[in-house]
Amino acid sequence: MNEPTKTNGPLVNVDGVEKVFRRGSEDIHVLRDLHLKVPAGEFLALMGPSGSGKSTLLNLIGGLDRPTRGSVSIGGERLDGLSDRLLAGWRARHIGFVFQLYNLMPTLNAERNVELPLLLTHLTKAERRKHVAAALEMVGLSHRAKHFPRTMSGGEQQRVGIARGIVTDPTLLLCDEPTGDLDRKAGDGILDLLQALNREHGKTIIMVTHDPHASARALRTVHLDKGQLSAEAVA
Amino acid sequence: MAGLFKWFLQVASVTKFGLLSIPQRRGSALASVIGIAGVVAVLVSVLSMATGFRQTMSGTIPPDAVIVLRNGADSEMVSGLSRPETRLIADAPGLVRGSDGPLASAELFVIVDLPKRSTGTDVNVPMRGVERAAFQVRDKLKMVEGRAFEFGKNEVIVGTAAASQFAGMQVGGKIKVGREQWPIVGVFSANGAAAESEVWTDATMLQGAFNRGDSFQAVYGKLATPGAFNQFKDSLTTNPQLDVKVERQADFNESQSAAMTKMIDTLGILIAGLMAVGAVFGALNTMYNAVSARTREIATLRALGFGRGSVVVSVMIESLALALIGGLIGAALAYLFFNGHRTSTMNFQSFSQVSFAFAVTPALLVKGITWAAIIGVVGGIFPAVRAARLPIASALREL
Numbered sequence: 001m002n003e004p005t006k007t008n009g010p011l012v013n014v015d016g017v018e019k020v021f022r023r024g025s026e027d028i029h030v031l032r033d034l035h036l037k038v039p040a041g042e043f044l045a046l047m048g049p050s051g052s053g054k055s056t057l058l059n060l061i062g063g064l065d066r067p068t069r070g071s072v073s074i075g076g077e078r079l080d081g082l083s084d085r086l087l088a089g090w091r092a093r094h095i096g097f098v099f100q101l102y103n104l105m106p107t108l109n110a111e112r113n114v115e116l117p118l119l120l121t122h123l124t125k126a127e128r129r130k131h132v133a134a135a136l137e138m139v140g141l142s143h144r145a146k147h148f149p150r151t152m153s154g155g156e157q158q159r160v161g162i163a164r165g166i167v168t169d170p171t172l173l174l175c176d177e178p179t180g181d182l183d184r185k186a187g188d189g190i191l192d193l194l195q196a197l198n199r200e201h202g203k204t205i206i207m208v209t210h211d212p213h214a215s216a217r218a219l220r221t222v223h224l225d226k227g228q229l230s231a232e233a234v235a
Numbered sequence: 236m237a238g239l240f241k242w243f244l245q246v247a248s249v250t251k252f253g254l255l256s257i258p259q260r261r262g263s264a265l266a267s268v269i270g271i272a273g274v275v276a277v278l279v280s281v282l283s284m285a286t287g288f289r290q291t292m293s294g295t296i297p298p299d300a301v302i303v304l305r306n307g308a309d310s311e312m313v314s315g316l317s318r319p320e321t322r323l324i325a326d327a328p329g330l331v332r333g334s335d336g337p338l339a340s341a342e343l344f345v346i347v348d349l350p351k352r353s354t355g356t357d358v359n360v361p362m363r364g365v366e367r368a369a370f371q372v373r374d375k376l377k378m379v380e381g382r383a384f385e386f387g388k389n390e391v392i393v394g395t396a397a398a399s400q401f402a403g404m405q406v407g408g409k410i411k412v413g414r415e416q417w418p419i420v421g422v423f424s425a426n427g428a429a430a431e432s433e434v435w436t437d438a439t440m441l442q443g444a445f446n447r448g449d450s451f452q453a454v455y456g457k458l459a460t461p462g463a464f465n466q467f468k469d470s471l472t473t474n475p476q477l478d479v480k481v482e483r484q485a486d487f488n489e490s491q492s493a494a495m496t497k498m499i500d501t502l503g504i505l506i507a508g509l510m511a512v513g514a515v516f517g518a519l520n521t522m523y524n525a526v527s528a529r530t531r532e533i534a535t536l537r538a539l540g541f542g543r544g545s546v547v548v549s550v551m552i553e554s555l556a557l558a559l560i561g562g563l564i565g566a567a568l569a570y571l572f573f574n575g576h577r578t579s580t581m582n583f584q585s586f587s588q589v590s591f592a593f594a595v596t597p598a599l600l601v602k603g604i605t606w607a608a609i610i611g612v613v614g615g616i617f618p619a620v621r622a623a624r625l626p627i628a629s630a631l632r633e634l
Contacts, residue, residue: 059628064538085542092540099631103535107255119248120540122241164539 009076011172011204012038012061017070019056019227030056032227034070043198043205045218052224054208055176061206062095062174063087075171092120096165100177102157104149104164111136111145114163121168135163139193155186162193166203173197175207179214191217245541249549252532253525254556260521260528267521268561270514271610274507275565275603280573281503282602283593285496288580291591292492293485295428298461300372300484303454303471308480310491311344314452316479323477324454329467331457333371338457340369343438345445347412350402351579351588358579358588360401362391362412362434364441372457373425381406381421386437389444392421394431396590400579410434413444429488432579432590455484495582511610514561518614522554526622533622534630543623550619551612558611562604569603570595 014036021028030053038044046054059065060072063079072079074094082090096117097103104113111132118128136142139159149157158178165173175194179187195217197203207218215221223231257264303324308314316324321341331338343364348357367386370376384390391410398404409416417436425431442449458464468481482490526533533546574595582589 056628062538064631065626065628088537088540088542090540091538097538099535101531101632103531103631105252105532105535106259107252116248116536117539119244120241 010037011040011042011075012036012206013073014057014061015071015073017057017060017067017072019053019060019065020068030227031060031067034228036222036229038204038206040204041198041202043195043217043219044207045215045221046206046208046224047210047212047215047221048224048230049210053227054224057224058174058176058206058208061172062097063091089120092117092168094171096168096170096173098158098161098165098173098175098178100180102149102154102161102181104157104160106149109146109148110141110152110160110163113149113160114167116164117168131167132163135167136160138166138197139163153186154182155189158182158186158190159193162190162197166197171204173203173205175205177208177210179209179211184213187211187214242542242545245545246548246552249536249541249545250552252536253529253549253553256525256529256532257553257557260525263521263524264557267514267517267557267614268564270510270517271558271561271607272565272568274510274514274610275562275607276568277510277565278503278507278606279566279569279595279599279603280593281506282500282599283569283573283595284578285499285503286596286599287591287594288499288589289489289492289496290594291427291431291589292429292582293488295375295426296483296485296488297375298483298485299458299463301456301458301464301467301481302484302487303456303479303481304452304487306478306480311342311452316341316451316454318449318451320477320479321451321454323474324471324479325456327467327470327474329458329463329470331459333368335367338368338371340366340372340455341438341451342366342369342453342455343441343445343447343450344452345441347410347434349404349410352400352402355402358401360397360434360588361432362436362441363430364436364438366438369435369455372455373428373430374457375426375428376430377424378421379424381419383423384420384436387440388437389415389417389440390420391417391434391436392423393419393434394590395422395424396431396577396579397434398422399577400432400588400590412436412441415444427592429589429591432588491582495580507606511606514610515614518554518558518610519617521557522550522615522618523621525553526550526618526625529622530625530630531632534625534627537625537627538631547619547623550622551615554615554618555608555611558607558614559604562607565607566595566600566603570600 014034017031017034019031021030046057048054060067066080114132114135115128118131136145139162141156141159144156179190191214194205198205209215221233222229304314305316325337325339345362346359347362349360351358379395384392393404404419406419406422408419410419458467464483471477471479471481573593576593577590579588579590
């Protein structure tokens with residue numbers, strides 16, 4: 001749906017990023033002079049212990065937060081030049097989010113949850129319905145379209161979350177511990193789905209995880225420790 | 236245009252989530268609704284008292300009704316006119332002339348003590364001595380029970396409001412006038428006017444009972460046309476034999492009720508204002524709870540690309556919606572319990588009881604609901620700003 005961002009360089013370019021949080025009078029350096037490039041079509045796993053800064057990095061790439069120093073560019077567009085309002089519009093067009101706790105609206109059924117990002121587009125109601133049906137089909141939940149989150153298993157809810165993440169055909173799918181709240185079987189189902197989205201549909205995916213079993217599904221894994229990249233592994 | 240439509244769609248969606256999640260926060264939402272309903276119910280019912288009083292005093296008086304008092308008198312109680320003066324007034328140009336002469340009634344106004352039906356305690360009841368023309372001057376006056384009193388006899392008739400508010404005021408009963416008991420021979424209505432709170436008799440008989448000699452306190456007249464007022468007034472105020480003031484009766488009654496209505500209005504707004512302050516805090520609490528309970532939901536929407544503006548507007552709409560529900564409930568309660576409810580109170584201008592009905596008018600209902608809307612907006616604005624400023628990244632992880 002969205003025009004693929006045209007660039008000769010990497011899709012994601014994190015350049016010398018630092019992130020400092022202030023707690024009282026103390027500065028906490030969560031990310032330090034971090035460089036990362038992610039080409040289009042990659043499935044990247046970000047691993048690291050708690051507090052290593054992996055979720056912070058994901059938030060910076062997704063335009064949910066801003067770096068203290070350095071820059072983040074997606075498809076050649078620097079995010080630090082965008083106002084809050086423009087950044088919100090940019091997120092709607094280019095980023096699909098998948099959250100650990102699914103973050104579905106409890107008062108909406110599955111198809112209405114999936115439709116949410118489409119409300120920010122110019123699509124007609126009929127077009128939105130078509131896209132929602134396709135996304136639910138892709139995650140194998142067409143038969144649960146009218147069900148509310150409270151009547152679904154964790155795995156099903158996460159599938160709805162993924163359908164919501166991909167329904168606008170975003171440039172980049174960002175997953176923050178997508179299997180972190182699921183049992184192994186349901187988690188494997190979600191990882192199968194992400195792998196299929198990457199392999200069969202060419203989706204660029206960045207996934208934060210602390211689970212080696214999950215990171216094994218990625219094409220490349222980078223490790224963060226104390227705010228810096230410490231190791232890298234290619235599948 | 237498409238951008239605006241998209242924005243409205245965003246606002247509608249975010250608002251819908253908020254409204255649909257109210258049942259999960261029903262406790263605080265209900266407290267807010269009840270608080271605002273209370274404010275509106277009190278405001279509307281107290282102000283309906285002033286409105287009803289004002290309507291009784293001046294709302295039903297036609298523009299051709301005039302009253303003449305001694306110059307400087309601000310009520311009938313402190314006015315005084317001799318019989319020759321009342322004749323000069325009746326003969327002035329501008330009044331309607333019937334077969335028996337001009338439509339002017341020289342009247343005497345006294346206070347009698349009668350027990351109030353609701354409390355049994357004695358209150359000041361206005362008693363009016365009138366001349367024959369009085370029934371034509373107040374052409375809306377109708378006997379609804381019994382008959383009119385006969386001139387030259389110690390008989391009285393009572394207004395419908397007096398009959399319902401004061402004890403023993405039925406036809407066949409008697410009331411104490413001076414040292415005697417006078418029979419009640421009829422009950423009259425006067426189109427809701429203050430006269431319905433009065434007891435009427437022959438002015439000459441009343442002069443005798445109260446040792447008033449041949450004096451009166453006011454002359455009530457009916458103008459040939461409402462436009463004849465200036466002619467009538469000028470002829471009296473320029474007459475060197477008279478020292479009087481002339482007013483349209485509606486204006487006079489308005490001034491008679493002004494002190495009382497202002498006091499009730501002020502009291503009503505003061506009480507409701509204090510309650511409104513409490514209700515604003517109630518609404519604030521409700522909406523802060525709402526924002527707090529929906530932190531992750533709001534952050535998720537923001538992450539998906541929904542703007543701050545739509546979040547602010549949605550919280551405001553939710554607050555406004557709860558306030559309007561409260562306002563409607565309060566207005567409905569005031570209407571159901573108070574509209575038409577009759578009571579009587581002391582009119583400080585005449586030191587006598589005036590019976591009136593609470594009047595919950597459409598204007599008062601609109602005023603009450605406007606108050607509710609203001610409470611909703613004030614109670615929603617700070618939580619809305621807080622919702623819009625939520626740091627998305629950390630709010631997404633809130634449980």
